Amino acid sequence: MSKHNLRDSMLEILIRIEKDTGYSNLLIDQEIKSRDISPKDQGLLTEIVYGTLQHKIRLDYYLKHFINKGKKLDQWVGILLRMSLYQMIFLDRIPDHAIIHEAVEIAKSRGHKGIASLVNGVLRSVQRKGVPSLDLIESDTERLAIETSHPEWLVRRWIRAYGYETTKDMCFANTTYKPLSVRVQPLRINREEAIQLLTEEGYQVRPSFFSGQGLIIDKGNILNSKLFKQGLLTIQDQSSMLPAEMLKLSSEMRVLDACSAPGGKVTHIAEKMGNRGEIHAYDLHKKKIKLIKQKANQLGLNIIHTGAKDARKLQAVHQQKSFDRILVDAPCSGLGVIRGKPEIKYHKEEKDIHRLAEIQLDILGEVAPLLKQNGLLVYSTCTVDKEENEEVVRQFLNNHNDYIIDVNFFEELPSMLKTSVGISDYGLQLFPQFFETDGFFLTRLKRKS
Template identity: 40%
Template sequence: MSTVDNTPRWLAVAALAKIKNGAYSNLQLNQLINEHRMDRRDINLLTNMVYGVIQHRLTLEFWLKPFVRHPHQLDPWVRELLLSALYQWQYLDKIPQRAVFNETIEIAKVKGHPGIRRFVTGVLHQMDRSGLPAFDTIEDPDERLSVTYSMPVWLIQELRQQLGATKMEAIIASLNQPAKQSLRVNTALSTVSDVTTALTNDGLTVEPSKISPLGLVVTDGQAINTEAMRYGMFTVQDESAQLVVPALNVQPGDQVLDACAAPGGKTTQIAAELDADAGGEVVALDIHANKVRLIGQNAARMHVADRVTATDLDARKVQTQFDDESFDRILVDAPCSGLGLMRRKPEIRYEKQLQDSLNLQKIQLAILAAVAPTLKKGGIMTYSTCTILQQENQDVIAKFLADHPEFELQTTPTEQDLKADRTDKTLSIYPDDYLSDGFFIACLRKK
């Protein structure tokens, strides 16, 4: 076997070819990392290349097009090899162009026949001689933005209409920046100070989140492999996602419904606020039995299993198992398009269309309508999504309130008093605001 088979560059090309055929980037990366022995530097390069090529795909394809007559007729691995070479050449300053071209040609030589090697060599050398096409050659302004930021035209137009041109461009520009490694401290077991100390002692560099009082951001090192992670002192969770549970204002003895719970990040955050001896319990639902098991595993690792009851049930059928006014608090972290996660899951931008949001809106409203009767009078129901489109956020809340006058909208609180000058009672966190995930949170009180 050639040593090329185990290099980060070849593994990245192999992963990208599979991701183009429907494999999720994070799952494909985890599989490759588990199957091949790599040091931390190689893992970082592999991860950077896979996410980088996906993030910048439209830009890279624009640059490649003048040099390949029919790029989509190439074998997938050859196309991804050329795109990954372009990505390294244009975006990774620390890797010399010569090294990028040499290893790209070597991969073509080992993995393909002599004709493929000659073809790849010719394309790379012609790109070097001729230079890459400039964005200002694109006449249509939306198409130019699409290629510059590698973002679909429909999303550019929709965000401009909803938020204005300046905010739209700030959002799409921010989404190509690296995602932060953010953690939530498990208050059932530890403190922010103790976790900071434990990670620092393990050689990591950690700073407090500016968004969540329970959040930490790791700026150097990998927290997932530490003893503190295995013991459940913290979990990996984006800073924006950490804002949802505090908005519920959970009390120790509350009965809480987490209607769309898997994989259980917010379930365990709720459970940390509960006291099993006082009768506190969170009922965590998911439609898939295998995901329910994942909730249970997370609850056990975080030492809150005595306060969590996980069951497979479609939230739209909650009244088949629970009486009216069963819960003090309800969380509907609704299934959504996930467009706020594009920094972390870059392939989402190419998979979604506006119609997906409109279809999801129907599901989101159905879940809210189904669980609403099970909330006690005076109770709080928090609705959240990890998307940035009004169709799944403000429009859902407006339609729900129109049909349910027994509910009133309250101002979404945050302990750090985020966006204190906003006029909306709901809270919208956009990806450019704090370089965290995009999130929407609304608090509804039952009169």
């Protein structure tokens, strides 16, 4: 694929993300497969798309100093300038003249001579003058929001919840690379064997302390490994391995996963149960149920029964006190996974958090009667917002006096997490800056006898 075509692909992905609020990881994957992009070009495409998204607010702040006030640009022109500026500022290996040339060629092919001239003029001005210093921004909050490309309302919200320093560390962590992690299928291979085989293939890997099945990939594209192709590995963030680890599972249990797609956690549960027992896994969307089934089949797991159901209506499907364990991995704002899906921070509003917290509380209230006495319920989200985490748990406990926080949860956490700064009376909040993970919340509730 020519460089011009490759950059056209990058631009197209970025336009679709902005226009249709598409997910970057899915659109990149689709583009790579449909255009048969070489492994070398895949890396560049991924780097530029993610980098442009990660630094969008900062890049736009720079650009406004080079575009006449009141000048209305077509959406694709603004994105092309943003993408080009990202390369000029953050990628040393591509010369500025090459970046500008490619941008002008794309502008010509997509627009007309006037647009090409504008693109050329803006980027050459940047090259000549350099970008303005962020130190000129007087407000600490505004400067942090622009420097790390987070909406200012979100930065203010985090500062109110966690203070400036924690928020600052979290925002900067969200602009950095996080190593991929995987989970081994223990019924087919143990972790030591997997480490040896992957090392022989040329991968650099190390064990995760979050789970005895977890591996961190420091070097190499794990999707190309023999073990992944043989269904012996599942891509899963280390934090997402904690729910199954903390459910205290054993074979022959009856387990409910109320919000299960795409299936990473429920297949982990099945593995922990030795593929013996009964799991009922639900998701609102039929399409997503297919993903759970595919994942279970790849891993050779047959105890998972799936259904397209609203988690807020499961009492119509199951009898009360019929499950030994329940997982509610609740739909949430996703503000803990910004490193991997940077577009999330631009697509969310404060009202979304309020709405989601209501849904989370409704789900917990619906599934609570389905748990047996002395049974355990794990509640988790991939967000760092207190309203969706601690506050939801607090309200649930106020409404359900037959439930308590399981105090053993805190003792049974992996040793390095027991003294984490994210420990509170209501559970564990993981922040992205500490353990090379997503931001993630987890707690375990017990139904009293």
